Amino acid sequence: MAMMIFIFFAVLSVITAVLIITQKNPMHSVLYLAFSVLSVSGLFFTLQADFLGAIQIIVYAGGIVVLYVFVIIIINLNQLVPEKRKLFPRFFITAVPLVLIIEIFYVFYKKIKTGSDISIVAESMKIENLSKMLLTDYVIPFEVASVLLLAVLIGSLVIARKELKNDTK
Amino acid sequence: MIPNNLVIGTGLLIFLIGLIGMLIRKNLIIILMAAELMLNGVNIILAGFGLFHRTASGSIFALFVIMIAVAEAAVGFALILSYFRHKETYNLDEINDLKG
Structure with a gap:
């Protein structure tokens, strides 16, 4: 049953991912x-990554997608970008994904006996444990992440700022 | 019971679609979206390994990946906006100078 749900969402996400990169x-x-x-x-x-799923909805669907929509509205360009390429780049962009496609077929058809039984909720995967680990084992990456987000905030403001003519440098 | 190769294969497939999109498209915004897709594929694999090893570390690493994705999108859009101000295009082939 859980596998059916997984396959349903997997097929859905792969189909929509293909649709993303093929739209004009x-x-x-x-x-x-x-x-x-x-x-x-x-x-x-x-x-069973409940926290991750919630963060995905909040940050991606609520934040990043809206950011994309706003940027497209601001740019407001009606021209369609031509997608023609020369021979050598076309060869390159087919050769690189082909290698990865072979790897994916290998992964799918290799018989791995182990699987993740999700009928039992593991104690170590609960949200309490995640928050404890985030503030004990992973506290240094956590703090570095906050510094990175501050840097991104300031940096993107400085880069995207409109430079006025009578701006005192 | 979810087989591990199914989880890893799904993640790799979404990563691959993102990579193909990044290579074949010339629209800057769609290239940024393809980058988001690649990071999503990595997150699926991380969550799958977290379940397989019964640890919350997978979720934590995926959390950091999501944060990097947010940072990348914000800086990328800032660059696109500031570039678009003096060159009215987002075709990747016409964006070939760094001087402002």
């Missing part, structure tokens, strides 16, 4: 991105 209009791709992000959060809920 970026606004349509943003809507498919929201769909894909929500189905990936369904995958997280199936994999």
